[in-house]
Amino acid sequence: MRILAIESTAHTIGVSVVSSSARSAKAVSLRNTEVLSNERAKYPSTDRGYIPRQLADHHAKKYAGVLEAALRKSKTAPEELDCIAYTQGPGIGHCLRVGFVAANSLSKTLEVPLVPVNHAIAHVEVGNWACGTKDPLVIYVSGGNTQIAAKTEVREKRKYAVLGETLDIGIGNFLDVLGREFKCAPPDAVGLLEEAAKGGNLFDLPYTVKGVDLAFAGLLTAVTRAVGGKKTSRRDACFSSVQNAFAMLVEASERVLCHTRNGELLLVGGVAQSKTLQEMYSLMAREQGAKSFVVPAQYAGDQAGMIGITAVKQVLAGMEYGNYEPNQDLRIDAQEIPW
Ligand code: MG
Numbered sequence: 001m002r003i004l005a006i007e008s009t010a011h012t013i014g015v016s017v018v019s020s021s022a023r024s025a026k027a028v029s030l031r032n033t034e035v036l037s038n039e040r041a042k043y044p045s046t047d048r049g050y051i052p053r054q055l056a057d058h059h060a061k062k063y064a065g066v067l068e069a070a071l072r073k074s075k076t077a078p079e080e081l082d083c084i085a086y087t088q089g090p091g092i093g094h095c096l097r098v099g100f101v102a103a104n105s106l107s108k109t110l111e112v113p114l115v116p117v118n119h120a121i122a123h124v125e126v127g128n129w130a131c132g133t134k135d136p137l138v139i140y141v142s143g144g145n146t147q148i149a150a151k152t153e154v155r156e157k158r159k160y161a162v163l164g165e166t167l168d169i170g171i172g173n174f175l176d177v178l179g180r181e182f183k184c185a186p187p188d189a190v191g192l193l194e195e196a197a198k199g200g201n202l203f204d205l206p207y208t209v210k211g212v213d214l215a216f217a218g219l220l221t222a223v224t225r226a227v228g229g230k231k232t233s234r235r236d237a238c239f240s241s242v243q244n245a246f247a248m249l250v251e252a253s254e255r256v257l258c259h260t261r262n263g264e265l266l267l268v269g270g271v272a273q274s275k276t277l278q279e280m281y282s283l284m285a286r287e288q289g290a291k292s293f294v295v296p297a298q299y300a301g302d303q304a305g306m307i308g309i310t311a312v313k314q315v316l317a318g319m320e321y322g323n324y325e326p327n328q329d330l331r332i333d334a335q336e337i338p339w
Contacts, residue, residue, distance in 0.1 A: 001082045001315065004070070004106065005308035007040070008099025009091025009119050010143065011050060012301070013059035014040035015066045017074035017081075018308030025317040025339035028129060033312055036074030038298070038305040039066045045188040047180050056094035063102055070304075078110055085311030088116035089330030090144070096326035104324075115311040116324050119302075120145060120332035123295075124160065125313060126306035127268040131293040137262040139253055139281065140332070142269035142302075143172035143189075146214065146249070148256045149332055158337045163256045164212030171245055172271050174216040178241055181224055182234050192238055193274050200239030203232055207244055212252050219244055242276065250280045257288050267294045270301040313339055 001021075007014040020033040041062035043055050071078065086103035089096055107114040123145075124138050138160065140147045148164035169177075175189035184191030203226070206218040223241045226232045232240075257265065265285045267278065278294050285292035299305060317338040 001312065002076060002080050003083055003085055003115070003308050003311050003315070004076075004081050005085040005117070005304040005311055006099045006103050007087050007302055007304035007307050008059050008095050008102075009087050009089070009302060010095060011043045011045070011055060012040050012303065013062050013066055013098070014038065014302065014304035015070035016304035016308045017070055017076050018305065018312060020312045022312065022316060025313040028309070028313050028316070029132065030129065033129065033309065035305040035308065036076065037070040038303050039070040039073065040303050041066050045186055047183070047187045049176070049180065052092045052094040055092060056098050059095055059098040063098065081110060081112055083107070083113045083115050083311065083315060084110070085115040085117050085307050087119045087122070087307055088324070089119060089327040091119055091328055093326065093328045096328060100324075100326045114324055115314055116321055117307045117310045117314065118330055118332065118335050119307075120147070120330075121160065121335060121337070122306040122310040123268045124149070124266070124332070125310040126299045127266045127293070127295040129309045130296050130299055131266060133264045133266050133293050135262060136264035136266035136293065137253070137257050137260055137290070139249070139265065139267050139272075140269045141171050141249065141267070141271035141277070143176060144170045145269060146171040147332060148212065148253050150256075150260050150262055151337060159335070160332045160337060162331070162333050163260065164214070164252045167210065167213050167215045168217045171216065171249065172269070174220055174245060175242070175271070177220060178223065178238070182227065182238060184238070189271065193242065193276070195235060195238040196242040197276065198235060200233070200236040202240050202243060203236060205240055205244045207248060209248050209251050212255050214248050214252055216245060246274075246277050246280055249277075250284050253281070254284050254288065257290060263290055265290050265292045267292070268300065273297055273300045
């Protein structure tokens with residue numbers, strides 16, 4: 001089976017071609033399923049943040065070139081495609097609409113089925129595919145999402161249940177806002193994490209873990225004020241806010257792990273690329289007798305390869321869909337996982 005997948009939830013428009021010879025959704029692995037191409041165009045970060053309308057215009061403009069590159073690199077003719085997958089949600093409404101319209105018109109032209117994919121589940125499934133994990137406790141950390149999730153079965157229905165999560169903003173957004181505030185280069189989470197990696201002195205900041213949930217707004221206000229009032233240096237502020245935010249996340253995850261006792265821990269999403277976070281998780285996992293895995297860098301941020309991998313599983317599982325419309329509020333626990 002050969003699937004073309006489109007990702008368009010936030011700053012990135014991506015197109016990927018995935019091929020698979022797997023016989024069942026459960027059997028999908030690196031051995032039988034390959035990402036043949038994974039092309040993307042990212043809207044550049046600026047110190048103004050993202051404006052939904054501008055993101056959507058960027059995606060609409062770049063789509064044709066990205067599509068062409070994905071087909072060319074995978075040496076795929078459109079007639080060879082068995083279905084078209086796209087991100088249904090969660091994401092920014094304007095952006096989701098661009099991906100949906102593109103996928104829908106390809107599906108109609110080629111007369112092949114449409115496969116709607118949940119973006120959050122795709123982040124997890126690409127991790128399972130790349131790391132070979134079977135039933136991990138998932139730490140999903142990106143711009144808009146901070147969730148601790150695991151597969152659970154209630155009345156014979158399998159789902160990823162959210163066991164802990166942020167009560168306000170996503171950890172990536174938290175880092176992005178600070179990166180802009182402190183004029184890091186680049187002005188986003190990447191710049192802030194680079195600055196924090198240079199070290200600094202830890203100073204006292206709010207630490208908000210409520211059971212297995214987290215909140216970042218208090219920490220954001222406190223650290224911004226401390227720098228504004230010249231009570232600390234930018235380097236100390238970057239270092240301390242990252243240490244605090246990550247420690248909160250690891251503590252909440254450890255609490256969940258003590259209940260679920262998963263043997264595997266899987267870090268996915270754009271923020272999973274942080275070496276500091278990876279190190280903190282591997283130490284915690286070792287203490288709890290679990291094995292820690294991190295999604296490879298090329299599959300951590302938003303890209304269409306993860307949509308294609310998840311679509312392969314959905315097709316093999318024979319999933320059916322009542323609704324194809326984009327849904328910006330779709331959650332990871334909104335969908336049954338038949339595999
Ligand atoms: Mg994402």
